[in-house]
Amino acid sequence: MKTPQILAIAKREIKALVLTKAFLIMTLMFPLIFVVMGGIQAVFMTYEDDDVDNIVFVDGTGELEHALTAELNERDWVESGKIAFTFVDGTTVDKEEYIKLRSEDLHNASLTGIVFLPADIREDEDKKAEYHSLVPGNMTMVGRLQGVINAVLIDQYFSTLNISDDQLRYARTNVSLASLKVDESGHSEEESIIGPLILAFVLTMLLYLGLLVNGATLMRAVTEEKNNRIVELLLSSVAPQELMAGKIVGAAGAAILQMMIWLSPIVVLTILGGGASSQLPLPENIDLSIPISMVLYFLLNFVIGMLTYLAMFAAVGSLFDNEQDAQQGMWPVMLLIMIPFFIAYSMGADPGNSLAEIASMVPFASIMIMPARMILIDVPLWQLGTAIIVNIATLWFMVLLSGRIYRASVLATGSKLSLKRVWKLMTTA
Amino acid sequence: MHSLEVRNLIKHFERVRAVRDVSFNVPEGAIYGIIGRNGAGKTTIIRMLMNIYLPDSGDILFRGEHLTPAHQNSMGYLPEERGLYKKMKVLDTVLFFAELKGCKAADVKEKAIKLLSELGLEKRLQSKVTELSKGNQQKVQFVSTIIHDPDFIILDEPFSGLDPVNTNILKDIVMDLRSKGKVIILSTHLMDFAERMCDHIALINHGSLLLEGNLATIKREFGERNVALQSSISISELSSLQWVEEVRELEDHWLLTLGSPEDSQPLLKYLVDNGHSIQRYDANTTTLNDIFLSVVGEKEVAA
16 A cells, blocks of 8 residues: 555645635535524424414313413413413303304404313313314414313312322322433443434534535546546556545545534534533533543544445446536435434334344444444444444445446546446456 | 566457557667557557556566556656646646655655746746646646656657647657656657657557567668659559569558569669659658558558
């Protein structure tokens, strides 16, 4: 291996990638897009129009108005004055007729919805009530009403049992089920996965975004180099594998630089604020600590993953003469990134499932899945070792294979390359 | 020992036989011409010399050693199809290619500036390649080829696309390099350049070696039996003469192959005695172009 030459290629590649308008725009635009998207989402989520929603409770029991009013007045969304309630004694009201009667109000928007509480709702095991509206799919409204009615019914039920307020508070509190991790020595301890989860999520997103931006750029650079024949000059000095290695290291360098720029605000905040958590709006009792071994594995995995996928992008680039064709060749690589991504997410339901266990040691899939597994369960050391070896072997193989495809296809311009022809060239060039 | 020995080189591309059992020896300190038509297989041979292609079979020996990637550092290569990084600066380009040959950029920076200045590019060192004319881009490429002071310099069609002034500048540099003891392998389809510059030649056609050796010797041997004639005599009369074995009609003259070197004098006497005007009668001064056409076959060249 001609290491100085590989470094010279990498250095040139970084310069060529970084000192471009595209890099600058992408580096600045990506976080901006995220901030803007997040902002837009937040605006939409919290958006409420100025109209007041009018809800009528038709109380079939004729006894719940007082309790409902008390419960409603405790809610923020009632205090804001955006929702108004009226009560109708429902003991003598016919549901169908009442809806007909108020139909016009519903249609001219002076009434938003009608809640029917049946006379036997306090005895009915299923606690069935109805909400009639032009927009019955308003989940926020349905959820709010449901919560209020449920709270009132529970209070009513317990009040008949003659119990204290403390007992009532106990009955209304949900169970807190703590998940404890049993380690090898048989000890159980409570473990916070928030820190590792954030780190894994951030690194995975960065890997994905970094590949999306820099993978395509590297692919374009390879295609261009082949197209304008520089490659012949390069190959007269270094082996194709060395050229590939240099270009991949260069592209990875540019990608990592880009990520450092993206992450720098957080780092600066951490240093200035003496801790990220003091600057971020997190609850105080959240434990953000991450075991150092996990951090090291994540970083190693990240670098290997980046290099492996970049090698694939470069190989795809070397197959094609022009950018348009190369874009079409990208999807198999993207699939290899996407599929493990989805397997990793599916693990949320059952982190111990055997598909995830096997996938975490399979080439390509391992890069996305093993970090997720490590966070959720104690992965045996041998599996971690296997994953590292598999990933390094995959990277090595990819660089060799890409180099071979590169040599075969890079000097064969002109006619379109079929996979069959590439294979033939690989075995003859 | 020869500086470079090529033995029984064979290369196929799928079903195309690109190089067929080619062998030749390049002496030390020579300019060696690999000549042939476009598509004859010259570039494929050169790419194998540069370790870009691997031969199917055959050996390449540099000063007695089998070709390995390590030899690439002592070779400079100017490919036929030229390419540079368009957005890279001129000086950076030359230094980058020097680094690829194992040099440290700082060590060769002064030399790079000197060479570029000699070619009139002293004010363009910080220009982007894309801002240069095609001729100047070729100069940058040429400097990149020799910046690391290689022992072997391989130039594939070095004069293509150059104007006469730049062609002469480049030619002078090549001759200067030879005088410094460098081995220069030059591939070209331009016979007059090959004739003026090369000490030795290998003539390739359809991937096969047709003729190889010292150019002066080849010309002498070929010229002794071949006469270039421009005269008023008709081709039918010429063909019927006892001394003439074959007549080839070239652009502006005939190329005659005689039965033996001694037949030249009786032929000349016949032309004079019979009152045919003679504009040209060259015996022993056959051009490389004549040899090329004669060996490759005129019809094939025209085709």
